[in-house]
Each structure stands twice: as structure tokens, then as C-alpha cells.
Amino acid sequence: MEAVHITSPLDAKTVRELKVGTPVLISGVIYTARDAAHRRLIEALDNGERLPFPIKGQTIYYTGPSPARPGRVIGSAGPTTSGRMDMYTPRLLAAGMRAMIGKGNRSPEVREAIQKYKAVYFVAIGGAGALLAQSIKKVELVAYEDLGTEAIRLLTVENFPAIVANDIYGEDLFEQGRAKYRRE
Amino acid sequence: MRLIAPKLREIKARDIAETVAQLCQRANFELDEGVLAALKSAQQTEESPLGKEVLRQLVENAQIAERKNLPLCQDCGTAVIFLEVGQDVHIIEGDLYQAVNEGVRRGYTQGYLRKSMVSQPFSARKNTKDNTPPVIHTEIVPGDRIRIICLPKGAGSENMSKLAMLRPGDSREGVIDLVVRAVDEAGANPCPPLIVGVGIGATADGVMLLAKKALLRPVGKPNPDPEVAELEKEILARVNKLGIGPLGLGGSTTALAVHAEVWPTHIACLPAAVNLQCHSARHKEARL
Numbered sequence: 001m002e003a004v005h006i007t008s009p010l011d012a013k014t015v016r017e018l019k020v021g022t023p024v025l026i027s028g029v030i031y032t033a034r035d036a037a038h039r040r041l042i043e044a045l046d047n048g049e050r051l052p053f054p055i056k057g058q059t060i061y062y063t064g065p066s067p068a069r070p071g072r073v074i075g076s077a078g079p080t081t082s083g084r085m086d087m088y089t090p091r092l093l094a095a096g097m098r099a100m101i102g103k104g105n106r107s108p109e110v111r112e113a114i115q116k117y118k119a120v121y122f123v124a125i126g127g128a129g130a131l132l133a134q135s136i137k138k139v140e141l142v143a144y145e146d147l148g149t150e151a152i153r154l155l156t157v158e159n160f161p162a163i164v165a166n167d168i169y170g171e172d173l174f175e176q177g178r179a180k181y182r183r184e
Numbered sequence: 185m186r187l188i189a190p191k192l193r194e195i196k197a198r199d200i201a202e203t204v205a206q207l208c209q210r211a212n213f214e215l216d217e218g219v220l221a222a223l224k225s226a227q228q229t230e231e232s233p234l235g236k237e238v239l240r241q242l243v244e245n246a247q248i249a250e251r252k253n254l255p256l257c258q259d260c261g262t263a264v265i266f267l268e269v270g271q272d273v274h275i276i277e278g279d280l281y282q283a284v285n286e287g288v289r290r291g292y293t294q295g296y297l298r299k300s301m302v303s304q305p306f307s308a309r310k311n312t313k314d315n316t317p318p319v320i321h322t323e324i325v326p327g328d329r330i331r332i333i334c335l336p337k338g339a340g341s342e343n344m345s346k347l348a349m350l351r352p353g354d355s356r357e358g359v360i361d362l363v364v365r366a367v368d369e370a371g372a373n374p375c376p377p378l379i380v381g382v383g384i385g386a387t388a389d390g391v392m393l394l395a396k397k398a399l400l401r402p403v404g405k406p407n408p409d410p411e412v413a414e415l416e417k418e419i420l421a422r423v424n425k426l427g428i429g430p431l432g433l434g435g436s437t438t439a440l441a442v443h444a445e446v447w448p449t450h451i452a453c454l455p456a457a458v459n460l461q462c463h464s465a466r467h468k469e470a471r472l
Contacts, residue, residue: 021234036309064259065258066297069253075254075255075298076256080259083373103340103373103432104371123433127463127464129256130245130252130254149298174371174372174433176434178427178429179427180232180434181231181434181436182427183425183427183436184425
């Protein structure tokens with residue numbers, strides 16, 4: 001299937017058009033956040049504090065890149081297991097986050113929230129960190145520098161490859177794929 | 185009576201450190217040839233077009249990683265180090281485990297590898313900033329050499345490990361069920377296509393080490409015991425019928441290989457363990 005070029009942050013119309021299984025090439029900006037950063041974002045929400053970046057409409061990429069060699073913008077930067085973020089995700093979707101990139105399937109609660117808040121979840125190829133890093137053109141530190149690889153960074157990406165895994169229509173790529181090829 | 189001085193071969197601690205540093209980097213940059221061949225061959229047999237494309241991208245990832253000295257995966261793992269120390273080796277000018285720690289520190293720092301180790305795992309989770317400490321398994325073996333194997337183990341697959349103290353009556357079928365269930369429940373998380381490490385026998389601690397050691401075998405090389413090899417074959421066929429496929433997006437290649445290691449056990453026990461390994465199946469070794 002031909003990949004669809006999309007721009008992040010995504011607008012509502014784009015999200016409506018994305019269906020499970022569609023390959024996309026993402027250009028624009030995405031924020032990195034994984035376990036420790038999520039915990040802090042939720043703590044900030046709990047304390048009624050402002051988040052370190054305006055999350056409304058934004059895309060979060062679950063990754064903790066390896067360090068950049070001198071002269072390069074980033075090291076290896078593939079997705080981490082999204083399921084560990086499930087406990088935090090509905091809160092962030094309620095706060096306005098519109099898209100996520102990671103690997104692996106999501107909990108029923110997250111899938112429900114994706115539908116409710118009209119968001120989208122993409123998978124990138126797990127373990128293809130060297131390949132995916134080629135689409136990352138610029139990296140800026142946003143917050144939580146002390147978390148090292150887990151700090152929140154703003155990535156400028158060009159044609160970052162991913163696949164729609166959960167859409168606003170409640171479909172799930174993993175379930176569909178498994179059902180199709182299961183032989184028992 | 186005349187005492188004969190044992191002939192000990194001297195190995196310098198700093199040579200051990202340097203070897204470990206190199207192995208950590210090579211394991212992270214260079215995909216094992218056997219794994220690469222298995223990924224390429226799976227591209228021919230995979231039923232899902234999307235699965236084929238994923239496998240193609242994994243091969244491309246390996247080429248980029250090696251060319252640019254970039255880690256295959258940003259999760260450069262816990263450094264699991266296996267040492268087989270010959271009993272006629274004398275380590276000089278330093279301490280063995282300190283040397284291994286120094287090697288990991290140097291390898292992860294010089295190689296721009298990600299440092300993922302945190303101390304006080306249940307609370308502060310403070311990054312040690314140099315990926316130490318490694319997990320070290322040491323065996324004393326005959327001879328006067330040291331074999332060092334570095335297995336950087338990613339968390340996505342390690343988190344999907346399973347241990348079961350089965351009943352002896354659960355038998356062969358119980359072991360198969362456990363492994364198939366572990367792979368099924370893990371789904372996309374451990375980054376399939378997998379190498380499935382299986383341990384059978386020993387004790388709770390021993391069986392998990394067997395499962396991890398099984399990952400060190402060249403990909404797809406059967407266990408020398410024909411009965412175990414037959415078990416591996418059967419589990420592989422079952423696992424590849426689950427439909428999980430490359431990266432869990434659906435397909436017929438969920439595992440590249442199943443490696444089982446077996447050890448005797450107690451009359452009341454049938455321990456079984458599963459240690460899954462992602463498609464990069466990183467490990468490199470050297471002899472000093």
C-alpha cells in the first residue's frame with residue numbers, strides 16, 4: 001500500500017482519514033517521552049501545574065534515543081513498548097494529545113480513549129532504531145534534562161515511517177493481523 | 185616429595201576490560217551473520233506482505249547500523265556477560281569483575297551506546313550513567329583461556345520472560361503449552377521474529393539461566409540431543425501458527441528459532457523457563 005504523507009502536529013481532518021494498516025510518512029515535529037517523563041507529566045497534571053509544552057494537538061513518540069556521535073543530531077531512535085505508557089495515556093489524551101508513536105498493542109482503556117478523544121496510535125518498526133534515526137533532522141531539549149535519554153525532546157522529522165495501528169473507528173492492527181494469519 | 189608448580193597462564197585484567205569494551209560495541213553495531221541470513225530467508229517464506237516489508241526494513245537497519253556505527257536498537261540493553269574461565273588461568277594486575285565492569289563502562293561510553301541501568305529499581309531508579317553493573321555469569325572450565333560472551337539484552341523482550349514450576353505430570357505437553365502461551369501473551373512487545381530461549385529442569389534459578397544460555401547458540405542450530413531437537417521443532421511450528429508475525433503486525437514468522445537447554449531435576453520438580461530474544465539477537469564473543 002502506498003504511504004500517505006502527513007504533517008505533525010496532525011489536524012482533526014487528517015486523523016479522521018487515517019485507517020488501521022495505512023502506512024504513513026510523518027514530517028513536522030514530534031515530542032519524545034517515555035516512562036519517567038510520563039510519570040512527571042501526570043504528576044504535573046495532578047498538581048494543577050502547566051505541562052512543560054503545550055500538548056494540545058501534539059504527537060508523542062515513545063523513544064529513548066542512544067547518544068549522538070559528534071556531528072550527528074541523534075543516535076539510534078526506535079520506538080519502545082507502548083504498553084508501559086498505557087496507565088498514563090488516557091490522561092494525556094484528555095489533555096489534548098492527538099497522536100502517539102510506539103511499538104506493540106494498547107490496553108482496552110487506551111483504545112477507548114483514542115476513540116473518545118479522536119486520536120491515533122502509530123507503530124514504528126521496533127528494533128529499527130538506526131533506520132528510523134535517518135528521518136530525524138533536528139533535536140531540541142524541551143524538559144526534564146536530568147532524565148537523560150528519558151528527557152522530553154522536540155524532534156523535527158522528515159518522512160518518518162510508521163503504520164496506523166489504532167484509529168478513531170476502534171480498529172486494531174494487531175488484532176486484525178493476528179486473526180488473518182492465525183492457523184489453529 | 186617434590187611439588188610441581190602448576191603451569192598457570194597469565195591474563196592481564198586490562199586485556200579483559202578492553203575485550204569486553206569491544207564486544208559491547210560490536211554486539212550493538214553488527215547483526216550476527218546467522219540472524220541476518222535467517223531474516224533474509226524469512227523474507228521469502230513470510231505470508232504477510234506487511235511482514236515481508238518489516239523484514240526488509242530490519243535488514244536495511246542492520247546495514248545502516250554497521251556502516252554508521254549506530255546501535256541496531258536504541259535499547260543497548262543490560263550487558264549480560266558470560267565468562268568461561270579456564271582453571272589454569274591466573275588473572276594479574278587487577279580484579280576480574282572490576283575489569284568486566286570497566287569494560288562495560290568504556291564500551292558503552294566510547295561507543296555512544298545508551299546507558300539504561302538504574303539503581304534502586306523499586307524507588308529512585310537513578311541512572312548509573314555508564315550502564316554498569318553488568319549481570320555476570322561465571323563458569324570455571326578446563327584449560328588456560330577465558331571465553332567472554334557479551335549479550336546486550338533489551339528490555340522489551342526481557343520483560344516478557346516466564347518461569348513455571350510445572351508438575352512432573354505436566355510433562356512434555358506442559359512445557360510446550362508454557363512456551364506457546366508465553367509467546368502468544370507477549371505478542372508484539374518482544375520485537376518478533378524472536379529467538380525463543382527455553383530452559384527445562386534444574387531449579388527455579390538454574391532453569392532461567394538455561395533459557396538465557398539457549399540464546400547464545402547459533403540461530404537455528406538444533407540441540408544435539410535428538411529428543412530435545414524434536415521438541416524445539418515442534419514448538420517452533422506451533423509458535424509460527426500464532427499469527428503474531430514480524431513486529432506483531434500479523435504474519436507467519438513469529439520466531440526464527442526455538443533453542444531449548446535441558447538439565448536434570450528433582451523427582452518432585454519440572455521447572456520450565458522462557459527467555460525471549462528480539463530479532464536482533466545481539467551477542468558477540470572472544471577468547472583470550
